[in-house]
Amino acid sequence: MTTDQLKYQGHARVSFRAEDPELTHTGPRTPAGEYFRRHWLPVAMTEQVSETPLALEILGEALVIFKDLSGRIGLLHRQCAHRRASLEYGIVAENGIRCCYHGWLFDIDGTILEVPGEPEGSSIPDTICQGAYPVREYQGLVFAYMGPSDTVPDFPVYDTMDQKGVANEMVPYYIDYPCNWLQVAENPMDPFHSVFLHTRVTRAHFNPAWGEMPVVDWHRMKGDTGIYLTNARMWQNYLWVRTAEVFLPMVAQPPDIYQNPDKEKFFPRVGITKWTVPVNDHACKIIAWRHFNDTLDADGKGDRASVGANKIDFVGQTGVERSYEEGQKMPGDYEAQVSQGSITVHADEHLGHTDYGVARYRAMLKKAIRKVESGGGVAAPSLNDDGTIPTMAGDVIVEASKLDPDDRETRRKLATQIGEIVQSTLGLSEGSRADEIERQVRDLMAPYR
Ligand code: FES
Ligand SMILES: [Fe+2]
CATH class of the missing domain: 2.102.10.10 (Rieske [2Fe-2S] iron-sulphur domain)
Incomplete structure (x- = not known):
């Protein structure tokens, strides 16, 4: 294709395609709707x-x-x-x-x-x-x-919902979105948007570490119950690895939303536990908790009083907190996601390297939806001895002054190994888990300190 064939091509590229109903339609008796109704x-x-x-x-x-x-x-x-x-x-x-x-x-x-x-x-x-x-x-x-009365699953209690020995406060909130559920739910599989939407483009985060391009890998979770990712940045003398997961169909837990990698930290847990719930095909809600405890938000940017009905303590997350013009000046997740359209048309997208997690999430959803459609069940996550579901999300920040910031392959390898360490500690109580992660990560990183 010549470059001329890419100029002024509005007529050739005008959208005429439709959304993918298999993933986006969740009403009664639809395949995705029946899948959702098993949770x-x-x-x-x-x-x-x-x-x-x-x-x-x-x-x-x-x-x-x-x-x-x-x-x-x-x-x-x-x-x-x-x-x-x-x-x-x-x-x-x-x-x-x-x-x-x-x-x-x-x-x-x-x-x-x-x-x-x-x-x-x-x-x-x-x-x-x-x-x-x-x-x-x-x-x-x-x-x-909301599913068939003969297939009621166990009520899911993620380990972050019952943090033993930690004074963890969970403040409930919800946010209404006038758009399809999937474009909201897939956002956590795309950590690159934090670099651009939250930092370089808008300066909303005011913490320059978030503007560094991370090395990201997405990993299989046992039983295909979801995906976890390792997201590794170099910042000053530190290697900062965030682990996070999405459990199917749409449970996500971002680690500390105000994390500042300015000193070593071993596994402060999640800032949010959230579900993206379809209201209908053209609207959804995030229904969630914000977590507050001593290991999170060291800079004190969060605010419990700003968390509740259609509000959360981070700019650009709702359609009610600001005017349209304010949203244009400093767009946030809300503006980016809602403006994708009432239901994003996947056939009109052009996915790149950074969208690998989104593509993989959609593929896993399709597989799970088809399994229920053909009479199969929903994969249940394994449980800890206390009945909670073990989760991966948290931050590891460790000194790595001898790690070359341009050596992305070594960083990738170390991030994957840190992800494996986090995985190996699933099931430990919060305090001993952090200690064990610190011990193993310090061993791993000894040559790079
Ligand atoms: S419509 Fe008659 S009792 Fe409800
Ligand atoms: Fe975001």
């Missing part, structure tokens, strides 16, 4: 759930969530099983919720307790029910399982 998903913050019913949409389903007068949380199909009035106008009762239109009373499991206008002995309560889903509350978030 526990957060649906709301506990503080949103009260005796006034809240209308929700999750995976394209209209739902209502409420707390009944005995304090139990119910998650029901929003339209009443009788003649489809919305239960967002229902009145909560001691047990369940009563539809405003003809007074049918539904328990939180969807069984019908009363049909007051019907003759005594009516068979209706014995033959029909309201759609309902089991819920579980954990640390200020409400999770639901």
Whole structure:
């Protein structure tokens, strides 16, 4: 192709293609939708759930969530099983919720307790029910399982959600996005955007270490339950390796979002644990916790008070905190992801080397979706003795003054070995895990100090 053939080619390149429905459509009875429905998903913050019913949409389903007068949380199909009035106008009762239109009373499991206008002995309560889903509350978030009632998986407790011996505060939050779930969920597989979006292009991070180009590798997780990556920068005299993973379908844990590699640190854990939950094909939510503890955010940039409903303590993450013009001057993840379009068209992309993790994540999702579609199950992660799911995300910062910053191959090799050390310590409690990582990393790095 001559360079002239690449000039003024708007007409030839105008988009006419469609999104990939297999990955992006999650409504009822779609392949990805059925796959999502095999997992526990957060649906709301506990503080949103009260005796006034809240209308929700999750995976394209209209739902209502409420707390009944005995304090139990119910998650029901929003339209009443009788003649489809919305239960967002229902009145909560001691047990369940009563539809405003003809007074049918539904328990939180969807069984019908009363049909007051019907003759005594009516068979209706014995033959029909309201759609309902089991819920579980954990640390200020409400999770639901929206799949077949005979395949309820264990509730997932990642080790970062139960850090033994660490005073770890978990502050719940959510963020609404007017775009498809996948373009939000795939962002953590692309750590290169931190160099450009967060640092070189916008200066949003104000920490120049983030603007260094990392050496990144993506690694297989046992059982294909997700992908973990090693992300290695040289900064001053330090080798800074971030490990992070995405568990399928869309659980991600960025390490400390304000990390500053200015001294040795051995495995401070995660700044965020987040789920990207499809609302419908054109909207999604991040529902998550921000973590605060003594090993994170040494420079004190975080702020608990700025974490909650549509807010988080990092610029450019929501559509409500700033004007359009402010977003144009200093765009963040929110502007980058939402502006990809209502549903990003993969056929119009041109992926490069830095997109390897995104491509691999999509391929793994497809495989997992097809497995469920053909009657298979969902791969379950292995568990620690205490029942938690071991995770990899954290930072290792170690002195490496003799490591040549231009020797990317040695850096790559060391980062992979540090990833293996982090992996070898899965299952240890937080304190002894950090000690063991420090011991092994110091041994590994002895020739480079
Ligand atoms: S529509 Fe709900 S009771 Fe009639
Ligand atoms: Fe980002």
